[in-house]
Amino acid sequence: MIDLLSILSIILIISSLCVFGIRNYKLATCAYSFQTFILVMIFIYLYKTYSADELGSWAIIAFFTKVIFVPVILLRLIKKLKVEHEDEPVLGFYVSPIVAIAFSLAIAMALYPIYLKFSLIKEHIPLIASITIFMIGIFGFVLRNSAIKQILAYCTFENGIHLSLALMAYNSPEIVELGILTDALFAVIITSIFASRFFKYFGSLDVSKATELKG
Amino acid sequence: MDIQQLLYLLMVLPVIASVVIWFLPKNYKVLSTFHILGSMATSIIGLLAVSKVIDGQTYFIFDEMFFLDSLGAVFISLIAVTGLLVNLYSVKYMQWEVEKGELTVKDTKLFFTLFHLFVFTMTFSVLANNIALMWVGIEATTLSSVFMVAIHKSKKSTETGWKYIIICSIGLAFALYATVLLYSAGFNIINDSHSAMLWTTLMAHSKEIDPDALKLIFIFALIGFGTKAGLAPTHTWLPDVHSEGPAPSSAMLSGILLKCAILALIRYYAVVGNSLAGFEYVQSLMIISGLVTIFIASFFLLMQHDVKRMFAYHSIAHMGVIAFGLGIGGAVGLFAALFHVLAHSVTKALAFCVTGNMIQIYGTRDMTKMGGLIKIAPITAILFGIAVCSLVGVPGFAIFVSEFLMIKQSIVNGLNLEVILFIIGLIIIFIADFSHFNLATFGKSNSKVLRNELPLSANLPLIGLASLIIIFGVFTIKPWFALLQNAVNIIMGI
Numbered sequence: 001m002i003d004l005l006s007i008l009s010i011i012l013i014i015s016s017l018c019v020f021g022i023r024n025y026k027l028a029t030c031a032y033s034f035q036t037f038i039l040v041m042i043f044i045y046l047y048k049t050y051s052a053d054e055l056g057s058w059a060i061i062a063f064f065t066k067v068i069f070v071p072v073i074l075l076r077l078i079k080k081l082k083v084e085h086e087d088e089p090v091l092g093f094y095v096s097p098i099v100a101i102a103f104s105l106a107i108a109m110a111l112y113p114i115y116l117k118f119s120l121i122k123e124h125i126p127l128i129a130s131i132t133i134f135m136i137g138i139f140g141f142v143l144r145n146s147a148i149k150q151i152l153a154y155c156t157f158e159n160g161i162h163l164s165l166a167l168m169a170y171n172s173p174e175i176v177e178l179g180i181l182t183d184a185l186f187a188v189i190i191t192s193i194f195a196s197r198f199f200k201y202f203g204s205l206d207v208s209k210a211t212e213l214k215g
Numbered sequence: 216m217d218i219q220q221l222l223y224l225l226m227v228l229p230v231i232a233s234v235v236i237w238f239l240p241k242n243y244k245v246l247s248t249f250h251i252l253g254s255m256a257t258s259i260i261g262l263l264a265v266s267k268v269i270d271g272q273t274y275f276i277f278d279e280m281f282f283l284d285s286l287g288a289v290f291i292s293l294i295a296v297t298g299l300l301v302n303l304y305s306v307k308y309m310q311w312e313v314e315k316g317e318l319t320v321k322d323t324k325l326f327f328t329l330f331h332l333f334v335f336t337m338t339f340s341v342l343a344n345n346i347a348l349m350w351v352g353i354e355a356t357t358l359s360s361v362f363m364v365a366i367h368k369s370k371k372s373t374e375t376g377w378k379y380i381i382i383c384s385i386g387l388a389f390a391l392y393a394t395v396l397l398y399s400a401g402f403n404i405i406n407d408s409h410s411a412m413l414w415t416t417l418m419a420h421s422k423e424i425d426p427d428a429l430k431l432i433f434i435f436a437l438i439g440f441g442t443k444a445g446l447a448p449t450h451t452w453l454p455d456v457h458s459e460g461p462a463p464s465s466a467m468l469s470g471i472l473l474k475c476a477i478l479a480l481i482r483y484y485a486v487v488g489n490s491l492a493g494f495e496y497v498q499s500l501m502i503i504s505g506l507v508t509i510f511i512a513s514f515f516l517l518m519q520h521d522v523k524r525m526f527a528y529h530s531i532a533h534m535g536v537i538a539f540g541l542g543i544g545g546a547v548g549l550f551a552a553l554f555h556v557l558a559h560s561v562t563k564a565l566a567f568c569v570t571g572n573m574i575q576i577y578g579t580r581d582m583t584k585m586g587g588l589i590k591i592a593p594i595t596a597i598l599f600g601i602a603v604c605s606l607v608g609v610p611g612f613a614i615f616v617s618e619f620l621m622i623k624q625s626i627v628n629g630l631n632l633e634v635i636l637f638i639i640g641l642i643i644i645f646i647a648d649f650s651h652f653n654l655a656t657f658g659k660s661n662s663k664v665l666r667n668e669l670p671l672s673a674n675l676p677l678i679g680l681a682s683l684i685i686i687f688g689v690f691t692i693k694p695w696f697a698l699l700q701n702a703v704n705i706i707m708g709i
Contacts, residue, residue, distance in 0.1 A: 114431055118399035134388070141385055147377070154384060161391050168399040171408040172347065175280070179351035180391070186358050187384055194365075194377050201370045210374040 005045055009129035012038045012163070013101075016133045019152050020140050021097040023085045025078045032152050033071040039159055040067060042126065043166055050121055052170050058177060062162070065181060070155060070188050077192045078148065081199050086146035087206045096143040104135035121167045130167060134160030147195040147205040151188060158184045218274045221264040222283055225291070225338055228257045233331035241320045243313060247306040250327040254302035257334060261295030264288070269694050271701035275344065279413055282344040285701035289553055290341045290471075290478050292698075293560045296683070297470045298334060300676040304568045305330070305463035307673040311575055312461065322366055326461070332359045333467065337475045345412045346482070350387070350394045353443055353479055356472055357383045364460035364468070375459040382452040386442020393435035393483065400428040417486050418708065426491040433497055436483035437504065443476035445534045447508040454515070457527035458580070462571030465523060469530040470564035474556050477537055481706060484541060489708040494544050502542030502633055508535030509640035516647045521580045522573060525651055526566045529606055532644055533559045533614075539637055540621050543628060549703045551620035557695075558605070558613035558687060565680035566602035569595060572669050572677075573655070577662055584662040585655040592668040594678075596656050601681045603652045605688070607645040613687040 015035035022028040043059035046052055108131035115127050137157025141150055165177070195205060202209050216224075232253025239245055265288040268274065273284040283291065309326060312318040318326075336359045340352025357380055365376030402411040404423045410416040417424070442449035457465045484501070488494040512532035519525040533555070540552025570580070572595040577585050589596040605612035608619075618641065625634035668674075686692070 111431075114428055115396070115399075117425070118396070118403050118428060120399070120402070134392070138385060138388070141381065150381060154381075157385075157388050161388060161395070164392065165395055169395050169402070171402075172398060172412055173280075173345070173409055176345070176347040176351075176412065179348055183351055183354045183358065187354075187380065190358055190361060191377075191380055194361075194373065194380065197368075197373045198377055201373050207377065210370075210377065 005042065005049075005123060006125040008038055008042050008045065009126045012042070012129050013132050013136075016136045016156050016159075017097055017101055019156055020100055020136055020144070021093070023093060025083060025086065025148050026075065028149065028152055029071050029074045029078065032074075032155055033067055035156070036062065036066040036070075036159060039163060042163065046121060046166060046170070052121075054170050054174070054177075055166055057174075058166060058170070061177075061181065065185060066155070066159070069185070073188060073192055074148065074151065077195060081196065081205070083148070083199070083205060086144065086149050087204070100136050100139035100143060101132075104132045104139060107135050108132040115164070115168065119168045120170060123167065126163065127167055130160050130163035132160070133157070133163065136160075145206045145208045147191075147198050147207055150207065151191045151195060154187065154191065216263070218264060218267045218283070219276055221260055221267070222274065222276045222281065222342065224260045225257070225264055226281070226335070226342065228253070228260060229331045229335035229338065232257065233328050233335065236324065236331065237328045239324065241324060243310065243320050243323060246320070246324055246327055247310070250330070251303065251306060253331055254299050257331075258295040258299040261291050261338075265292050265295070265698070269698045269701070271704070273415070278409070279415070280345040280348060281342040282415065283342060284705055285698050286481070286705045287341050287478070288698055289556060289702050290474055291338070293471050293474055293557060294334060294337055294341070297560045297564045297680070298467065300679050301463050301466045301470065301564050301568065302330065303676040304466075304571070304673065307670075308461060308463050308568075308571045317367065326363055326366055326464075329359055329363045330467070333363060335359075337471060340475050341478060344414050346394050346397060346414055346417070347412055349414070349479055349482065350391055353390070353440065353476060354384070354387050356475065357387070357443070360464065360468065360472065363464040364456050366461060366464075371459055375455045378452045379456045382449065383443055386449050387439050389435045390439020390443075390479070393432045393439055396428060396432045396435065397483070397486070400424050400432070414482050414486070418489065421486050421490040421708070424486075424490055429487045429490050429492045430496060433483055433487040433492070433500065436480060437500060440476045440480040440483070441504065444473050444480060445508075445531045446504050446538055447511040447531065447535070450508065450511070450531045450534075453531055454524055454527040457530055457567070458521060458523040462523075462567050462574070465527070465570075466564040466567035469526070469567060470560040473530060473534055474560060477534070477556065481541065485706045485708065488544075488706070498542050498544040500542075501538045502630070505535045505537075505539030505542050506633065506636050506640070508532070508538060509637065513640050513643040513647065516644060519647075519651070520582050522582050522585075522651075522655065523567070523570050523580050525582070525647075526563065526570060529566070529644070530563060532640070533563070533606075535640075536618065536621070540617065542633075543621055543624050543630065545624065545628070546703055546707065547620055547624040549706050550699055551617045551624065553699050553702055554620070555614065555617035558617055558684070561680050561683045561687070562602055562605040562612075562614055565598060565677055565684065566606065568677050568680070569599045569602055572673070573599070575669060576664060576666055577660070578665045579662060582651055582655045585660065586658045587660040588656045591660065591664055594668055594674050598674070598677050598681050599656065600652065601684055603648050605684045607648045608641060611685065611688050613684045615688055
């Protein structure tokens with residue numbers, strides 16, 4: 001019988017794929033918010049099951065910063081730029097998610113035994129999910145050309161690392177979690193500013209149109 | 216003042232300088248005065264702290280989460296020396312930008328504010344003993360410097376900023392995975408969450424940590440910190456960022472920032488090398504990475520006519536040289552790699568600052584439109600010549616020392632094919648550089664000359680950098696050699 005943690009992990013992978021694949025910016029941002037909400041649920045589950053007190057506070061911080069704050073920044077950016085849909089990505093709308101999930105799962109299956117060996121919480125499916133989400137985020141950068149989708153890709157792989165950290169190193173000093181999260185938030189704010197500037201100068205969010213610098 | 220107080224000050228002073236400048240009125244004289252005062256104070260404290268660890272001592276602060284050892288001191292020296300001289304030059308350079316209307320005084324205020332914040336993030340990463348905080352520091356260097364690079368409001372500047380933050384963030388994500396994995400693998404042995412994050416503890420227990428995990432960890436660290444250091448194939452952000460930013464920010468990025476990323480990589484190199492995975496493993500990866508980087512950079516170098524882009528590819532090539540030195544390994548290889556860190560830092564800071572002068576003189580970065588620099592601005596031409604001579608490894612200049620040691624040790628170690636490839640790479644760089652140097656320096660100017668020689672006040676910091684290049688190329692500076700030797704011992708776990 002599949003347990004709740006595994007179900008949440010599978011939902012996490014599916015929601016990552018939604019963030020990657022949905023063309024509509026608002027919907028993709030909402031999918032990211034939902035994905036992070038599932039991540040928070042996983043933190044709470046692990047906190048209860050493994051008496052990992054640190055993960056209780058991680059869940060609260062992640063809820064306010066990543067379920068609410070980051071999506072609000074992105075939704076405001078989308079509203080300001082008056083953009084709705086992303087342009088055609090590399091490999092097309094239908095092939096790119098298939099490539100991303102196939103390669104991400106393959107890499108996750110290859111790497112997770114090493115992760116499992118040292119993980120504080122030895123849960124197979126969440127570990128596979130953490131690496132898969134990280135790789136989907138990386139593929140988001142490679143395969144999607146939209147600046148907003150690339151910011152969402154950054155947020156996605158950051159969630160993958162966050163889950164890995166929760167499984168493998170939840171007992172690390174709190175300053176570590178604080179430092180990593182602060183960097184991630186500033187990265188989202190700064191990339192949002194650049195996405196806005198990009199739209200102003202290039203009249204588009206398609207980063208493949210930026211060809212001023214070559215050679 | 217004891218060393219602990221110095222270390223606290225070293226971390227706090229740049230933040231204070233940054234905050235103070237942010238709240239100053241928009242008056243260029245006031246801003247530049249505080250900028251210089253802040254830089255001088257940071258540099259003096261930095262050098263005082265370095266002087267305390269020359270003999271191989273290590274000092275900790277903040278519950279051992281930060282520390283200064285001889286290895287870190289090598290890099291604090293760069294921040295103190297190169298950082299100060301570039302800061303002094305930046306005051307003149309930004310003044311020219313304001314006079315030309317390229318930037319406003321408000322922009323320069325932001326630039327100086329970020330400059331000190333950037334110094335803080337680099338110092339933070341160098342002093343971090345906690346490996347996760349080291350990663351936080353390296354990632355923060357990108358965030359604090361991106362608006363220094365993309366300060367001009369233009370298409371190119373925006374594209375540069377975007378590439379910089381995105382590519383470096385992707386790369387560093389792998390480094391964060393390396394950090395998490397190393398902590399987990401270390402915690403299995405050490406069983407203490409605080410100590411398992413500390414590099415010094417991980418080094419002490421390196422032989423007990425699973426070697427297979429460490430091999431994967433080093434690959435992740437190489438991808439991650441290698442991206443930030445400009446190692447191929449993830450170097451693609453570097454030519455754009457170093458060529459598009461104002462000359463002082465290019466000098467800081469090339470002269471210091473890349474080296475901070477190299478230090479992070481060296482910390483992983485040391486842990487994995489001293490483990491059962493062995494130095495052979497990390498050395499073989501570094502040699503491949505170094506040679507690929509040198510060849511890719513030298514190929515692109517041949518095609519450059521943009522003087523800043525040329526020096527940007529040089530940065531990549533020389534990061535390859537440092538990687539090659541780490542690949543040779545052993546006492547001499549590591550010594551050469553660390554010597555190259557300083558030699559390249561002062562050389563590249565000079566090179567980029569000189570391009571600032573050249574852009575003022577010709578109003579262009581295109582070397583085919585230059586010419587006759589030796590007659591128009593002889594001091595700038597000589598400084599340009601010194602930078603180029605050092606970059607190509609002419610005897611008597613700093614970079615020659617490290618490259619010579621690397622070649623010699625490669626032959627001693629029987630790395631015949633590797634050393635042949637290394638020399639071929641250096642020859643390509645030599646040819647490319649001197650043809651470009653001739654193009655800009657001799658003959659007649661191919662475009663309208665906007666001004667003659669820059670004032671001595673602008674050139675003085677550059678003369679300081681040039682002097683260091685020659686001093687380190689000719690003389691044996693005993694305290695510096697002692698510091699490097701102790702740093703090598705730390706890497707080798709002696």
